[in-house]
Amino acid sequence: MKNFFVSMLCLILLVTTASMTIVGTSFVQDVPSVSQALSVSENKAVQQKLKELGYYKGSVDGIYGKGTRSAVISFQKARGLVADGIVGPKTAKALGISLNTQASAQSSSDLYVLAKCVYAEARGEPYEGQVAVAAVILNRVKSAQFPNTIAGVVYQPWAFTAVNDGQINLEPNQTAYNAARDAMNGWDPTYGCLYYYNASTATSKWIYSRTTVVTIGNHVFAI
């Protein structure tokens, strides 16, 4: 009998805790991580200096990747600085470089938003399919029928399923970034399409009325 009550008690507490956990997380979204925010030229200066000091062996390309970050951390540890991999004023001073505090380099927020949408909508699709999704977003920006900015198109209510259900807040991977960058550089495997849909999951009757141009992976691209 005693065991029965103890079991009941545990069960009740378990159910209560589980319910609180489920309810409590229902509004939580993934938060993008903080990224290194130096300009390309500043990153190049950091890489060059770290290379001269023997901490960095990669190429001096201005891209703050894993190699640069681990080299910065090694340098910071060796100099007794906070080893967070971020080149702030103290690390920059220790490296002997000056940062442009007037922030002449601007963020690539348009590329980031585009890459987020590509990742949310088309991860798992072939590379050209991801470029094609990015190209459709950019074609919409140019079209009179849609908003006139990348963020305007991506966040237009009811336009993209993955934006509606919150997947847009997932952090994009390198493939999505590359695809977004190619599309911004002018690649468009769809030659001007404004719509796409997954033929196996699309429920809208309207979308089937559009003229199909090409099918890439699971997506049908249309004008």
Add this chain to the structure above:
Amino acid sequence: MKEDVLSVNHSRKKRAKGAIIGLSIAVGVLGASTIALACVYAHTQQMANDYGVQLENVYQKNLYDLVESVNNTEIKLGKILASNSSEFQKKTLMEVSQNSSLAQNCISSLPISQNELADGVKFINQMSGYTSTLADKLAKGGELDSTDLSTLQRLHESVVDMKNEINDFVRKVQKNYSILDQSMNLDGDFNNFTIDLGKMRGEDVDYPAMIYDGPFSDAELDMTVKGLKGAELNKEECRKEIEKTFKNYADIDYAGEINSRFETYTFHVTNTDSQRLFVQVSKIGGHILTVSGQGSSNSERNITEDDAKKIALDFAAENGIEKGEIVWQDVLQNNIYLNIAPTENGIVLYPDLVKVKVDMSSGTVIGYDSTNYFLNHIPRALKTPSKNVNDFKNKVPSGFQILSKRLVLAPLDYGREVVCFEYKCQKDGSTYYFYLNADSGEQENVLKVIDTDDGSKLM
């Protein structure tokens, strides 16, 4: 015996007492848990309600801004038609353009089912583009002709209808209408809010055509392919063109065809580094139009930037882009992006730009785009201007150090191409490109090199 019975009774009483205490604890815990769950539920509901109120407020704000923009647009179009002052017309046309732009922003921020209001958004965007084009015409000393006035008259009539519809709608909103709730109720493909607001673009509103060369004009989007020449090839012939270009391929798979602005056969090409490329070949002439590939994840560089430039120029030349000149480059990760412009009589043809992406690990072309070239390239018979590149040097704003200069064909707004002298200049650590008309020396455009977190851009 009596003691045994007493002992058993005592034991039973003890167990019963324990059971009662246990049951009381269980009931107590159950009650506390229920209260806790109820509190969590109430809190969550409160949060959901708060979020809902915030969202509804944003929607309402956009709706009221939309109403104000449409109302202002109608009033200002009426004033333009009433006025005979070109200065007033110019100023008010610019205001209409800005009002329309704001209206577009508002309508795009409301929870409208996709595409139901596409015609309405197009009308508003085109009204913004058309009125700014007319204002530009007046700023250059022109006048509104009878066609312009007639189009403005029809625009005004449409906006009056739109104004009536949207003001009727907003009266409905004032009577406890929740945009959020209605947007969550689906009726077929569209939500109820879309259906309610859809009256704005309904049969009562007729959108006039606006024929102009300006932002969002139909002419801007109706691009015809001017540069594709030659016989139409079949699938196998196009495949042979790929074999000629990708000499070291491991596999070529047919992937389908496209019949759009460009008509192409599409193939998946796997090169000897196991990199998979998506290649589109034009049916007319068998030209490689697009190559899409991600490249390897190998970070080791086996070629120099000069090697990559030669690979890109050779690739372009093999595909008919003669006398190409590299006009822009950017290295990102292990890929180099190169823009190649063909030249004619020593003039760099920017409208016909070809883009190439080379993997600096494998030394192969993993991206190629010649669609601009085949859209725009025609024999232009460009003549060398009578002026020299040094004749207009003094027209570059003072304080700029000229780094380089050359003769180019610059693509300007809405299909216009002008032969210009390009001056690459520097001031205060920033780089600018000035484009001066090669005949008049008038400044046609200014571009600035923007350093971003993701490489350099020319904007």
